[in-house]
Amino acid sequence: DGGITQSPKYLFRKEGQNVTLSCEQNLNHDAMYWYRQDPGQGLRLIYYSQIVNDFQKGDIAEGYSVSREKKESFPLTVTSAQKNPTAFYLCASSVQGWNTEAFFGQGTRLTVV
Amino acid sequence: QKEVEQNSGPLSVPEGAIASLNCTYSDRGSQSFFWYRQYSGKSPELIMSIYSNGDKEDGRFTAQLNKASQYVSLLIRDSQPSDSATYLCAVNVLSGGGADGLTFGKGTHLIIQP
Numbered sequence: 696d697g698g699i700t701q702s703p704k705y706l707f708r709k710e711g712q713n714v715t716l717s718c719e720q721n722l723n724h725d726a727m728y729w730y731r732q733d734p735g736q737g738l739r740l741i742y743y744s745q746i747v748n749d750f751q752k753g754d755i756a757e758g759y760s761v762s763r764e765k766k767e768s769f770p771l772t773v774t775s776a777q778k779n780p781t782a783f784y785l786c787a788s789s790v791q792g793w794n795t796e797a798f799f800g801q802g803t804r805l806t807v808v
Numbered sequence: 809q810k811e812v813e814q815n816s817g818p819l820s821v822p823e824g825a826i827a828s829l830n831c832t833y834s835d836r837g838s839q840s841f842f843w844y845r846q847y848s849g850k851s852p853e854l855i856m857s858i859y860s861n862g863d864k865e866d867g868r869f870t871a872q873l874n875k876a877s878q879y880v881s882l883l884i885r886d887s888q889p890s891d892s893a894t895y896l897c898a899v900n901v902l903s904g905g906g907a908d909g910l911t912f913g914k915g916t917h918l919i920i921q922p
Contacts, residue, residue, distance in 0.1 A: 795840060
């Protein structure tokens with residue numbers, strides 16, 4: 696069954712902790728993305744990667760880090776430098792090219808306690 | 809700065825009627841346009857993509873694009889209560905031929921009244 700898997704579904708973080716959100720895809724897509732969604736807001740791009748071992752900052756990269764060591768995997772670390780990390784985090788992937796339909800995982804809801 | 813604007817709603821439509829959702833975008837270099845449906849607490853689901861001016865139909869859904877007016881719309885015919893959701897408009901501006909991510913509007917909350 697092809698798709699994008701995010702884990703965990705819910706995550707609780709204490710103040711000052713780093714946490715890593717997992718995103719795995721078996722669609723053979725080259726490009727992967729991380730978005731953040733706050734209540735009543737659209738999606739905002741955090742980081743994206745067009746190819747293995749390369750990634751670019753999106754609009755709100757401060758306080759986040761990523762790696763892309765494998766085509767299938769694009770984990771996101773929310774660091775203690777992120778001032779307001781409570782949000783719904785969405786991972787997506789797409790093929791390269793101009794008709795870049797992006798497909799999303801089921802999301803991870805992160806709450807700071 | 810790339811911007812995508814949508815009326816947040818809620819937009820209330822009687823069951824069986826046509827729901828019309830609108831979106832405008834600021835970047836004239838935009839190449840690809842997408843509509844996503846998002847149910848409360850769930851992730852967005854792609855329902856339509858459109859790349860050239862005109863209409864594109866898929867079942868009860870029709871996407872309309874007017875690049876001169878920087879306007880894209882989604883029509884839902886024979887609206888059903890299950891269509892009640894937030895509809896996100898997304899736009900892609902290519903850079904260097906690669907996929908550098910979509911810019912999303914804040915979404916329109918659609919309510920289909922039985």
